[in-house]
Amino acid sequence: MNLLITFTIVQLVTSSYADTESPSLVAQSFKNDPLVSKVVRNPPSALIKVTYPGRKVSLGSRLEPAQTAGPPKSVSYEADHEKLYTFMFLGPNLPPSGTVPLLQFLHWLIANAPGDDVVKGDTIASYFPPVPYPDGFPYIFLVFEQNGPLNTTQIPNMSFILSRPNFSLEKFAMEHHLNGPIAGNFMELSYLEFVPQVATTAYYLLKAVLGALG
Numbered sequence: 001m002n003l004l005i006t007f008t009i010v011q012l013v014t015s016s017y018a019d020t021e022s023p024s025l026v027a028q029s030f031k032n033d034p035l036v037s038k039v040v041r042n043p044p045s046a047l048i049k050v051t052y053p054g055r056k057v058s059l060g061s062r063l064e065p066a067q068t069a070g071p072p073k074s075v076s077y078e079a080d081h082e083k084l085y086t087f088m089f090l091g092p093n094l095p096p097s098g099t100v101p102l103l104q105f106l107h108w109l110i111a112n113a114p115g116d117d118v119v120k121g122d123t124i125a126s127y128f129p130p131v132p133y134p135d136g137f138p139y140i141f142l143v144f145e146q147n148g149p150l151n152t153t154q155i156p157n158m159s160f161i162l163s164r165p166n167f168s169l170e171k172f173a174m175e176h177h178l179n180g181p182i183a184g185n186f187m188e189l190s191y192l193e194f195v196p197q198v199a200t201t202a203y204y205l206l207k208a209v210l211g212a213l214g
Ligand SMILES: *[C@@H]1O[C@H](CO)[C@@H](O)[C@H](O)[C@H]1NC(C)=O
Pocket: 122, 123, 124, 125, 126, 152, 157, 158, 159
């Protein structure tokens, strides 16, 4: 109950003052969410501002699947424009499970972003829309600081659907000597209660797969 109240206050404060985000509020929101805290064991202190058409992501806000079908219209975070960053977007593994939270489904991965210009980075995995699940699994955005350029010819392209499950952010960060996460954000996706559960998930999954395969 206390946790819920704290979380709600944090959400209220962060949604009304999103541009003057206090670092501790971001880390606190990551720590307070029971599932997010299991996925990201080292919470970031700064916010990634993620805006989908018509809707801003603010530390646990709930978006509609239709709003997230395509990539956000803007992504920004405080960055040193002389440095390179890795940006990732993670969601529940397939099948979604609260028991192996350290493995995720990779929805988007960009390396070598100069500053916060993710559009100019190298796409390791193209944007794959999040899938609504009935249990409110979180979708998480993270940014890591690189020590130097990552040699993308040595990183397998993970855009193919079967390369995306079982992604470990900690393993990837370790292998590529990434520092952080230095910034983050997360959201949930509305689940359409009125359509039979399995059918809804299957529908969005199929749509997402077809989209990814072009
Ligand atoms: C990886 O594959 C995606 C989709 O085919 C492509 O858009 C992207 O440019 C590729 N990335 C690299 C680094 O080759």
